[in-house]
Amino acid sequence: GVSSAASDVYKRQIINLSEATGSDLAQSSSVAAGVLNAFGLEAKDTKQLVDVMAKSFSSSALDLNKFEIGMANIGPVTAEAGLSVEETTAMLGILVDRNVQASKAGTGLRNVFLTLSKEGKTLEGAMAEINSATDRSAKAVEIFGKENAVVATILADTRDEVSTLNNALNNTDDDALRICLLY
Secondary structure, three states, X not given: OHHHHHHHHHHHHHHHHHHHHOOOHHHHHHHHHHHHHHOOOOHHHHHHHHHHHHHHHHHOOOOHHHHHHHHHHHHHHHHHOOOOHHHHHHHHHHHHHOOOOHHHHHHHHHHHHHHHHHXXXXXXXXXXXXHHOOOHHHHHHHHHOHHHHHXXXXXXXXXXXXXXXXXXXXXXXXXXXXXXHHO
């Protein structure tokens, strides 16, 4: 049946992810399933997710553990805000590249998007407000609160980098398999 074929494809992709990242098969499966669920994706989307994960791990300071920790905090909130797995992963990757701990990056992103939703602001609008302020840190604190100002300021600083990584993640093709073959 269709479901067993989808299940086989899912299993193959999880094995690829596990091999590409040198990680435990159970953890790979758990992380992928959690992200698929958070973004309302299906088993057929596993290949794209695995490629995004593998590409992000080779293009940023993310690894499976950091990805798992960050996504646990952010996935459902950014999905609700209309962001893709790719865009969410790009933001997480850039924050981790800037030495923000994965748990703080995930929590900070979650809080940024919850604040945007509450205030009726767009991410672009809020980032423009921060970037055009004389005192960027004060503006970030004013909009997002003291505990989320660092994440907001980094996001405002790195819009081009996030966009570049997002584009790379949207244009993956068998990256997990390619990485497997390199090891």
